[in-house]
Amino acid sequence: MPRLRARTRPISDPGDLLRFAEPRNPAVWLRRGDGIVGGGSVWRGEFSGERRIHDAREAWAEIVASGRVEDAVRVPGSGLVAFGAFTFAATSAAPSVLQIPEFVIGRVDGRAFLTEISVTDSIDSSGPVPTVPVRLPLIIPDGPVAETTLEPGEMTQQRHRAAVEAALSRIGQGEFTKIVISRDQHGDIGADADRRHIVRRLAEAYPETWTYAVDGLIGASPEMLVRVLGRSVTARVLAGTLPRGADEAADAAAKRALADSAKNRAEHKFAIDSAIESLRRLDTHEDPDTGLTASPEPFLLGLPNVWHLASDIRGTLPSGSSVLDLVEALHPTAAVGGTPRQKAMPAIDELEPFDRRRYAGPAGWLSASGDGEWVVALRGAEVDADGRVTAFAGGGIVAGSEPADEFAETGPKFRPIAEALAPKAPE
Numbered sequence: 001m002p003r004l005r006a007r008t009r010p011i012s013d014p015g016d017l018l019r020f021a022e023p024r025n026p027a028v029w030l031r032r033g034d035g036i037v038g039g040g041s042v043w044r045g046e047f048s049g050e051r052r053i054h055d056a057r058e059a060w061a062e063i064v065a066s067g068r069v070e071d072a073v074r075v076p077g078s079g080l081v082a083f084g085a086f087t088f089a090a091t092s093a094a095p096s097v098l099q100i101p102e103f104v105i106g107r108v109d110g111r112a113f114l115t116e117i118s119v120t121d122s123i124d125s126s127g128p129v130p131t132v133p134v135r136l137p138l139i140i141p142d143g144p145v146a147e148t149t150l151e152p153g154e155m156t157q158q159r160h161r162a163a164v165e166a167a168l169s170r171i172g173q174g175e176f177t178k179i180v181i182s183r184d185q186h187g188d189i190g191a192d193a194d195r196r197h198i199v200r201r202l203a204e205a206y207p208e209t210w211t212y213a214v215d216g217l218i219g220a221s222p223e224m225l226v227r228v229l230g231r232s233v234t235a236r237v238l239a240g241t242l243p244r245g246a247d248e249a250a251d252a253a254a255k256r257a258l259a260d261s262a263k264n265r266a267e268h269k270f271a272i273d274s275a276i277e278s279l280r281r282l283d284t285h286e287d288p289d290t291g292l293t294a295s296p297e298p299f300l301l302g303l304p305n306v307w308h309l310a311s312d313i314r315g316t317l318p319s320g321s322s323v324l325d326l327v328e329a330l331h332p333t334a335a336v337g338g339t340p341r342q343k344a345m346p347a348i349d350e351l352e353p354f355d356r357r358r359y360a361g362p363a364g365w366l367s368a369s370g371d372g373e374w375v376v377a378l379r380g381a382e383v384d385a386d387g388r389v390t391a392f393a394g395g396g397i398v399a400g401s402e403p404a405d406e407f408a409e410t411g412p413k414f415r416p417i418a419e420a421l422a423p424k425a426p427e
């Protein structure tokens with residue numbers, strides 16, 4: 001493992017953070033224009049299999065133990081940080097990744113900062129870091145626009161119907177009670193396209209979501225798997241969805257219908273129960289009460305494309321844990337996997353004709369102190385180095401689900417990424 005030295009210093013407001021990101025491989029975490037952007041790379045770790053999150057946590061602990069951090073700003077995202085994205089399934093052929101950039105430029109809680117990270121080979125790095133003036137990273141001009149029209153993939157409407165029907169019959173036989181079935185869409189933006197265009201359009205159109213870009217995985221997720229800041233733990237669980245109505249009356253009716261839908265409430269309950277149960281299991285004997293509380297009733301979260309049933313969970317971090325322990329415990333919640341998890345996961349492998357890669361997996365950042373924010377990587381796409389784009393969207397199937405409705409529900413879930421990639425009409 002490299003010995004790293006990280007130094008965070010305040011800077012004056014750098015304006016649009018995305019201008020500092022790498023056009024072909026941006027590392028981004030943004031909400032309402034604020035957050036962090038990384039550039040360059042001092043270390044990258046790849047992980048796979050059942051223990052991928054565990055192994056990443058160990059690697060990070062080793063790096064942190066030998067590293068040296070000077071942080072004059074002390075806000076979420078300052079100091080030594082890594083960006084990460086994990087595959088949805090342990091069986092995925094895609095790599096799960098942690099990467100440590102050379103610099104992080106951020107604006108968080110109204111404070112702008114620059115973190116410089118370097119590898120130091122000196123055995124004794126305890127001496128003072130030479131004082132050099134803060135130099136902002138270069139602003140990289142816009143490259144070719146990233147545009148493509150997404151086309152249906154292997155999971156055609158017919159295959160989707162067959163998968164949902166098979167899931168319903170297995171639910172009927174009692175094998176599991178909820179399972180999430182997704183479908184794929186494909187496009188091509190070309191190798192040279194500037195991926196920051198996608199990030200920018202997502203962030204502008206969906207300011208309430210967390211816009212992420214890590215190792216080619218790009219999206220705008222409304223679902224916070226878990227956020228740890230100090231000892232405070234929060235999560236936002238979503239499950240239960242209806243498309244927004246075309247006009248005000250239809251939209252109000254859709255919102256009411258979602259609030260009153262027994263099927264959607266059941267879908268939501270599976271997800272919230274699975275999240276709470278996973279967090280409870282982390283409680284240690286020394287610290288038996290993490291004080292978990294969840295909204296007693298789901299609330300309605302309105303995004304430009306859909307209504308969701310949403311619940312926020314709050315608690316206290318069990319002593320000795322870090323955000324990656326919680327990510328490992330929580331993933332996959334029943335919002336993207338199913339109930340019971342052990343039955344639903346292999347069934348997803350059987351019923352979906354593709355590898356989800358990092359779709360619906362955890363994506364986010366973590367710090368040396370164990371803080372971090374990780375979303376469920378939804379409403380986005382995998383963008384390969386050659387420019388191939390693979391987007392996924394799915395929905396929860398429970399007893400009473402209608403295959404046609406389930407297919408229709410995935411349409412608006414593709415909308416954020418489809419619109420971010422849509423070729424713009426010439427002005």
Ligand SMILES: C=C(O[C@@H]1C=C(C(=O)O)C=C[C@H]1O)C(=O)O
Binds near residue numbers: 180
């Ligand atoms: C699976 C997706 O979304 C998840 C499934 C939902 C549902 O089934 O209602 C709602 C929000 C997400 O937890 C997706 O966007 O692809």
